[in-house]
Amino acid sequence: MSPRSLPHVLLSAAVSLDGYLDDTGPDRLLLSGPADFERVDEVRAASDAILIGAGTIRADNPRLLVNSAERRAARVAAGRPAYPLKVTVSGSGDLDPAAHFWHTGGDKVLYTTDRGAERARRAGLAADVVPLGTDAVDWRTVLTHLHDERGVRRLMVEGGGTVHTQLLNQGLADELHLVLAPLFVGDPTAPRLFGPGAGYPPGRLRLLETRRIDDVVLMRYDVRHGSPEEPPRDRARYGATPADHHWLRLACDLAALCPPSRTAFSVGAVVVAEEGTELARGYSREGGDPAVHAEEAALAKLDTADPRLPGATVYSSLEPCARRASRPRPCARLILDAGVRRVVTAWREPDTFVPGADGNGLLTAEGATVVVLPEYERRAKAPNAHLLA
Template sequence: MTHRPYVLLSCALSLDGYLDDAADRRLVLSNDADWDRVDEVRASCDAILVGANTIRRDNPRLLVRDAGRRAARTAAGKPENPLKVTITATGDLDPAAAFFATGEQVVYAPSGVDTPGETVPTGARVDLGTVLADLYERGVRRLMVEGGSSMHTAFLTAGLADELHVVVAPFFVGDSAAPRFVGDGRFPWDATHRATLAEVRAIGNVAFHRYLLSRSEVDKHWLRRAVELSRNCPPSSTAFAVGAIVVDADGDELARGYSRESGGTEHAEESALAKLDPDDPRLRGATVYSSLEPCGRRASRPRTCTELILAAGIPRVVFALREPPTFVDGQGAEQLTAAGVEVVELPGLAGAAREVNRALL
């Protein structure tokens, strides 16, 4: 398996989806508060990538503006600013561009193309997979892609983006000659396979949207919510605190529940599924997110959570923590897998689930 950095795409656009207008002067789509948000994201990344045309058109510096954030990076043993990265097919870049003025830069170009700065030849044509693999080898674990349209299109159509930040300005450009957010292409996210909206908020008079694009990030998002939900459980010395959320294939939450939600002995998955019509066709493509492995053995209720999930026809289960043998030997994951259910364990969130149940563990 080839490793690659986490890829975050960032852009600001008009209500009609344009990154700029057709004039020579750069169109302002954001505001000071949002620029500060972008600066914070930049400071959290190991590298920032823009296309060669963005360097020619906008002449960006791609630096962390806030001195405190630069100092924090230095204190953590990182360079003051992230590595600056671009991709070019022709090498037609001005050595005096702000991109090359400060910090470290790397340019990816087809073999035989001369560029300013450090150039990494990529063969006959630039392949994004090769670029990402090389950046990973350089220690880049988090990459921010700031444009332009061709770069956004390339990363999205290749399915190589994990997260997307979009800021929408409250006006229209209305000029087909202006650059759009993306060009034509086949995208992994369409009307039947949608991205997951993780956050939306107003920043002054612009709207910020954060979308999760990769399955792994979507799973982490919902599982974190399930863990937080488990904090609502009434305390018990004989049962774990568990949260569960059922999400359909479109990324919409269908139901949620937590252990002992009604004051009885019901489990989280049981509580969530009880709120749904068992004949709901959306269950056939849904995922159950549970902070703890669904139970495979149970004495207090007629059916285990594993049996309830199988009866509902749910094809996928994601959990954080294997059920500890404090009360029973669960075996829920093994039973689900044997029945053909896709089971995903995310041990990176197991610590959070353990913390909620620390009194029992």
């Protein structure tokens, strides 16, 4: 089956220095703090669905909400539900109908067996129950159903360790967000993130980003990098790399966070260093400034003397502007003045507000490389549907 028929699967977890998800005490071990919780909230808001295993529902009783009212409003303004779809998988269907999972947020779906579906319906679970046959639930079938029947293109998986292990072993994960907490558990009976299995991705994963968040460290990996199942797409035609697809998807997802406007596009942007570290991100009208553009918001967070900028790439969901009335310098000029000489974008700016603008032309005329990945155009346009009707 083609990987394009499956969602982009992002595994998200926090672990101790010795690789544990939790200790064996009666209370949940908090491995990260408020700043990382805010990051997780942002990732949730950019996802179409969030998946956890039945064991996580039983052990942790999570709500899995987008807590930021601003992010929920941005999702609604982009034509999406306020909350991502919540998904769980249980072969037995034996789940507590009073759990928070069923009674908070938006829509829920349970994938189970035929027998599990009977039990879940008798229990009155507040979810769309999808039976998938008499045998154990197959992960590829689950992901295909989410993609084809529920429109899920970006799936965030928050646990537990068994789910993460199975998705990795079956070659169905695309990306790993791993937060490392500065403590040790030291109990061999405590739950670990990954269990044994011979099907883990071969070779070394590709590091996309490291970021300090208070006293924890976020590490982001491209799980499918180098996999024969998904070779780099369009590299010859567009000069693109596998990492370009990841970062441009993120830029498009950031566009969905823009406060809605009738007079300006919703755009997301990410600045990434040559070695793959994220330097800054931004989106249109960020921070309540009605005139700020995405690239401008991202670049403003960096020191103009940062030596990494000349080798960096700016990823923008929309072609950087070449003319604007709200600021003295358009975004294409801001990029050039910052020393950046590579831009990856999804969508050429239409004539809606500035007829004849050619930001890509301005960039290339001054020696910058512009890579256009039109397969992300629909994703980039989604938050702007109200302007394109």
